[in-house]
Amino acid sequence: MFDFEALSHAMASQTVLCVGDLMLDEFVYGEVSRISPEAPAPVIAVQRSETNIGGAGNVARNIASLGARCIFVGLIGEDEVGVRLAVTLAQEPGVESLLVHDPSRPTTRKVRFVSEHFSTHMLRADWELAVPASGDIEQKLIDTILPQISRADIVLLSDYAKGVLTARVIRNVIDAAKKLGKRVIVDPKSANFAIYRGATLLTPNRKEFSEATRSRADTERSIADAAQDAMQLADCEAILVTQSERGMTLVPRHGEAIHVPAHPVKVRDVSGAGDTVAAVLAVTLSAGADWETALRMASAAAAVAVGKQGTASVTSAELRRKILPHAFLAAEEKIVAAGAGLEAQLSEWRQQGLRVGFTNGCFDILHPGHVKVLTAARGACDRLVVGLNSDASVKRLKGESRPVQDERARAEVLAALEAVDLVVIFEEDTPIRLITAIKPSVLVKGGDYTRDQVVGHEIVEAHGGEVLLIDVLPGFSTTTLVNRARGDKG
Template sequence: MLDFDTLTPAISRQTVLCVGDLMLDEFVYGEVSRISPEAPAPVIAAQRSEIDVGGAGNVARNIAALGASCIFVGLIGDDDAGRTLNAALDADARITPVLVCDPSRPTTRKVRFVSEHFSTHMLRADWETAAPASAEIEQRLIDAVLAQLPRVDIVLLSDYAKGVLTARLIRETIDAAQKLGKRVIVDPKSPNFALYRGATLLTPNRKEFCEATRSRADTPVEIARAAREAMAAADCAALLVTQSERGMTLVPRQGEAIHVPAHPVKVRDVSGAGDTVAAVLAVMLAAGASWDIALRAANAAAAVAVSKKGTASVSLAELRRKILPHAFLAAEEKIVAAGGDLEPHLTEWRTEGLRVGFTNGCFDILHPGHVKVLTAARAACDRLIVGLNSDASVKRLKGDSRPVQDERSRAEVLAALEAVDLVAIFAEDTPLELIKRIRPSVLVKGGDYTRAQVVGHEVVDSYGGEVLLIDILPGHSTTSLVARARDGQS
């Protein structure tokens, strides 16, 4: 369950040590309307330019944007690009740059020429020395890493194959982290996963994964099979394969593989999306999130990142909005009357591979206890259906004086909540038949119930679904609120 109220303060207490290849990303935006008279080459009429911290530096920026602290160890040259990067990182109060300067090589710099109108990349120019750091510089980098390790909660190695993450630095970092009980996440570049032996988690994209495993793994099942073989060689706890529009597949060494579909989103720029994924995973795991929650958060963050131009960072507020989207439908579009047709919604969500959750109640007077359960329920799934007792059903359960509000009013209040994707009114005393129709992946109730008391738990258990109990807020009860209101009237 992705509980933002609990995770937010936990995230702010975490410090991530990020080590990797730093680069300066420059984007020149303009349009091409003619060919150069000097050569058969298009001429871009530059309109504006933007400079961003790129490569592993973008990982650091994403860590800071999420509210955690980051100590960043990287390499720059003795040039303007290096000084620009150092100043940009130092300007963020949550980032502590520990940069080693190598005068013999340029700071990695990439200039992208982009069509302003079509948001397409037309050309990229690179300044770089893609070679391992010299022995002297390598030792300075290792010394910097080992000095910072005791101060951090988790380690993230961001490998762009530009020279920082040498075999020796990787080995010494992972070994030292293990001795201190620190987990290590690696966004790998080398196809030799054994190079990262002992890391907690590797996060290759599908192309990198197929090259490393020498497989054509295409489905989640095939990926899981190939990943388990790779993990044995790399001696890591889990492996995550990112697959762009196909979503992500996480394979833990212990337990079942988890696949999440990509969020439907208009892709504007994929630059740095992998950085965002790695940063979110590190922050979430450091804050105590499970594999499942960290994966779902990273997947949502990737959707936010690719919807932005350039090298983008994602804030915790943006992540929250993606996971708990605003109610963009009118209330009447989110309400299904008793006996109404749920299939169009269910078919669409199942086709997209979304995880459907379900909870239910009378919701006669909506109070903070209800809101907590609904928000927590939505955090445990991709789409939340709320079963709502009809007026006749409430009367049978609660007595002739209830409900205080009719079913339409109650449904409209629920439908206005961002956590609720659909309200399904049911006429029976229990939602059992509704649960059988929906077959939710997760069935949620308040913690004042035991698992055995949750209506429909046998149904959900039968196909491997999850039953989730949410701790309730003490002192909040519709019955007591109604009683107090009536006492006040008398």
Template sequence: MFDFDALSHLLPKQTVLCIGDLMLDEFVYGEVSRISPEAPAPVIAAQRSEIVIGGAGNVARNIAALGARCIFVGLIGADDAAETLKRHLAQESGIEALLVIDASRPTTRKVRFVSEHFSTHMLRADWELARPASAEIEKQLLDVILPQIVRADIVLLSDYAKGVLTARVIRNVIDAAKKFGKRVIVDPKSANFAIYRGATLLTPNRKEFAEATRSRADTEINIAAAQEAMILADCAAMLVTQSEHGMTLVARDGEAIHVPAMSAKVRDVSGAGDTVAAMLAVALAVGADWETVLRLAAAAAAVAVGKQGTAVVLPQELRRKVLPHATLAAEDKIVAAEDLAARLDGWRQEQLRVGFTNGCFDILHPGHVKVLTAARATCDRLIVGLNSDSSVKRLKGPDRPVQDERARAEVLAALEAVDLVVIFDEDTPIRLIETILPSTLVKGGDYTREQVVGHEIVAANGGEVVIVDILQGHSTTSLVERARSGKS
């Protein structure tokens, strides 16, 4: 379970040391309406251009945008592109940039020509020298990097194979990080995963994983191949990103977690991998578990691909993706039992975890809020079953409920933690549970798992029952009694 807001409040306290290949990304946007008379080539009528920090620099930007601090170490040349990068990095308040200059190489620069109307890349021009840094530059990099490790909560290596992350630099950084008890995430480029030996997490994409493990790239992730690669790399886990097919994490102990891609209108995939790497680093730094880390990364990727160019993801954008129904009007969250199937079908197609809890919720109090917040933390979508007025009367007595079912439903639906409210007329929600087959069934109070209505159904479907400790001193019955007796 995780509380998104609590996690967000921890981010500013985290520092990520990001090391990798820095690039200058330029985007030229325009329209193509004719072919050049000089050659059979399209002519783009340039309308605007943008300059963005790219490569590992974009990872650093995303770390800072998410609210954490970033110490960034990269390599630049002695040219105009380097000066441009330094100016832009100086404007990023969350990044402490420590740049090593190699006058023998150009600063890596990529210019993309993009159709404004269709959001498609038509051409890319690259200026780069993709060769390992010299022994002298390696020493300069290590002299800058190693003193920073003790300051960081986690280390992230963003390898674009442009020369910064040589075998010597990688080895020294991982060994030093282990010495100080710091975890290391590697977004690898080399097909020889052994050079990243000792890292905590490797994050290859499907193609990189297939090349490194000599497995097929068009099939499901080969768990056995992943485990063999982890033994070779001596890492704790491997995360294979698969674009629209989501991402799969395989742990050293054999546990496999797959998180599907979240629905998104794709405008541009440039830099989405950088966003994922940044999200992984900051989520692990605050102590999130693997599944939470993956779901946050999937949400961040969905936001990133919906933007044009090399973009960053802001906490409020991530929040809307994780808690998308918070922006719905209350009436849109209240559904009849017979209309529930349509909502469930859509969520199941997205492979989202659906949670369920229930109650009378006659007078909403802090104890209710605690249970609902905890319930939402166990799933991607939370359905609340609400006892109807006739059901409450049978359970609580003829003078209850204090508020009618519509009023109670609207108050629940106004809560961000709640995605749907379904009113049921029976004394127990067993029929709703049979329909929903939730991944998590949450109950607050002094219950055992076996006492929770529907626990057998949930267990048989592979779900889990979660008991949330009640908040002492808060109950609807006591509130009603005090109100009717005139006591404060």
């Protein structure tokens, strides 16, 4: 296990120069319930739409969302879509955009029609002119890019084959970067890897790699074998082949291939997942990560990205939650408020098919009896949510002299336990509203209760859940401990 905190801190001080094809991604969501009477085509009843910065612009967004700084160079037309992209990019924190205008082409726009219920892409409409930039635009791109290389720690070329990364632009950027000792990562589109000659790392997907190497690329061994010739042709240090649910295989010029399996996750939308991978690789390698560490970070980020709708960016906090075993999360990250924060985490767990358990209490002074119940509760589920009475609630239940510790202190102590995955503070005297919101698969209480005495048992059982009573550890009570500490033997 690498030191995530140290790497994350180092990532925040990096600057990435990203060059590539900018586009506007629009997602139109709706429901399909009938076929058009005019033609054998489904009719989508539009419910909502979203627009995002796409293509290489999404790479830039991901770089910035990880806490690094991005200098972005792209190409737009002189049209309304280009204006929208320019304005939106200017508002992105951490992104400095330098856009070249080409009046001879439209700004690339992609509109995807998506079934809201099934998260299925039904149709994509593209507005674009996918031809190489003209000679004068090429020169404007080169003149814009080259002065920025010295300001960057690493260079990332995001090629969508829309005209920005011509052979001449690529050659000028890679040669200039090498002279300054800067590494270059390329997310390639061309099947001719030779045009990227001198880059540090190429990151094709399996289809792109197979076409470029004329290999099946269906096993780690076949990928490793085909990559050797490709690396000779491209004179690069490594090739990373992304394979969706099969994971990622990185083949270095010297040394053994490294394969990282994909994280198990319910895929909602793969749009932009490759952008996320490229961004994470650039930022982590720039921050000093080795190949395997960068690869594991990229794999975790891809899992976060495909679990979101639309063209998504990934934050450092989301990456941390995905890559670290749950028990290693910082205590403060396990403490959430009832509402959106709780629902977001529950939604993620439900998408993964995890069994959620719930227990609650004041936990004023944590003792072995509490630990036994919490440990047993966690053993009955995949993720354990603990409802914690607020200070005001404890006073009403236990008297004016309680609690001994305030709610934040009690929450942090609970969150520090490996058995606890989430702590939610509630204001009411009972957790009935919390249980209604969570609908846990298992509701756990100490064995000093009967099933009918457990608050929320009817809600849980109505949804097919179960109530679990854990035998209490005799001789332990918070009230007894408090009295003993105060010298009261009664």
